[in-house]
Amino acid sequence: MKAKEALLYEKLSHKMVHCHLCPHDCVIPEGKTGYCGVRKNSDGTLYALTYGKVVSIAIDPIEKKPLNHFYPGASAFSIGTFGCNMRCKHCCNWTISHHTATEEGLDLHDLSPEEAVQMAKDRECEVLAWTYNEPSIWFEFVLDTAKLAKEAGLLTVMVTSGMISPPALKTLLNYIDAYRLDIKGFTEEFYERLTGSPVLKYILENALIAFRSGVHVEIITNIIPNWNDSDEQLNGLARWIVENLDAETPWHVTRYHPENKLTEQPTPTETLERAKEIGHKNGLKYVYIGNVPGHPGQNTTCPECSKVLIDRKGFSIGENHIHKGCCQFCGYKIGHYRGPDKPVKDHTTPFPEYIL
Ligand SMILES: [Zn+2]
Secondary structure: OEEEOOOOEEEEEEHHHEEEOOOOOOOEOOOEEOOOEEEEEEEOOOEEEOOOOEEEEEEEEEEOOOOOOOOOEEEEEEOOOOOOOOOOOOOOOHHHHHOOOOOOOOOOOEHHHHHHHHHHHHHHOOOEEEOOHHHHHHHHHHHHHHHHHHHHHHOEEEEEEOOOHHHHHHHHHHOOOOEEEOOOOOOOHHHHHHHHOOHHHHHHHHHHHHHHHEEEEEEEEEEOOOOOOOOOHHHHHHHHHHHHHHOOOOEEEOOOOOOOOOOOOOOHHHHHHHHHHHHHHHOOEEEEEOOOOOOOOHHHEEOOOOOOOEEEEEEEEEEEEEOOOOEEOOEEEEEOOOOOOOOOOOOOOOOOOOOO
16 A cells, blocks of 8 residues: 555654644654654655554454443454554553554555445444554544444444544544543553653543543553552542543453563452442442453443343343343433444534644
């Protein structure tokens, strides 16, 4: 596939370019890439190196994203490429996410937006998901694919750490149905230590933008022992979600496993149970324990009558007792629930596209 010129950048003097895609706000000299490693300045023009380049393709249950209140049981045609604009010490996909500029050592496939959508349809997936690496830095490809996916009647899901500039995010959100956002912790110091950059304020701003746009939002926090498992961090984050999004926003607290540069032991189940309790104490109605197969904290429970509405075993689900967005047993309205009998609506106030 021919190299694709990037969107959202400015040409500067001396063949420099200024990329406006994410908060890193890179000024990139000729011949170099930005922090993400996948947007390269060649002779004064910025190119999106990963446009139409796919490293991973899989059909995943939507529960694996994880999304628990969005079309439970749906199949998500999931695609990802390489590169990232964070350098998380515990990244489980670091072999692709921390790969930069060169395609060497990667099993890359060409895939056009048209082909991606057609493959999802052919495989009878309801959902197209950009995942595995950070889709924000795949901006041009995600945008083109998302537009076609919506025309083809697919649901669209971004699995993201939220490192994107607000204009770029708003442009994408016009075509996105669910935004699964990673808020990794609750202090700038923690973000800097774990990801290499103190960018929490940008992530929180983007959470607000996505939430207020009417897109379905679920938040995930991977709990790492001694890093972000203090009562202070967990209370801070849970309170922030309740006060700035709402009490019905699902929050996934997931077990960490040692990966990449972190060697701490896996998160004890008790820590995740404490995090769930902290979430509920702060008012959150749906807090899920993830990466602990068989744990009852994976189930969706009615906040009113306490009955199990969706029983989850790993990524598979039992019967769904949510009917038209309400508890089948007591009629309680389950917030932020989307499914075949309660479909997503078109966004009421589309954002203007910000394409420089
Ligand atoms: Zn109920």
